[in-house]
Amino acid sequence: MPELSQETERGRSLLAFVGVAEVTGPSMVPTLRHGDRLVVHWGARVGPGDIVILRHPFQQDLLVVKRAVERREGGWWVLGDNAFAGGDSTDYGVVPEDLVLGKARLRYRPFTSDQRSPLAAARWALSALRPVFPDRSASRRLRAR
Secondary structure (H helix, E strand, C coil), rough: CCCCCCHHHHHHHHHHCCCEEEEECCCCCCCCCCCCCCCCCCCCCCCCCCCEEEECCCCCCCEEEEEEEEEECCCEECCCCCCCCCCHHHHHHCCHHHHEEEEEEEEEEECCCCCCCCHHHHHHHHHHHHEEEHHHHHHHHHCCC
């Protein structure tokens, strides 16, 4: 399950509405990969399909990133985009509204040392920074599971 680095919590106290989080783990592949950075809008209104940052219901010191699929009685049903990774509402049920902290607005993939060739650097430059939009088709697909 993607958890977020501890820098996320420190950054949140410095900036009330916007922060940066680092993704670790495979549960949001292919949308997010290990090492991706997210620009998070803390306290934003969440809708179906949004990628959200939340406190784990059983380990509230752990922040995770998932896709909000639908609002249900008692909170949000959240799933990872990687069905084989687990660690989502299929394991712990509905996430209470007050544990959903914000939603991702941008995804940034840092430059890695193996991207030395000009072609690799150009490909990175074209794909490094992307907005994170609610993927309605994915949320419908995920809801069907």
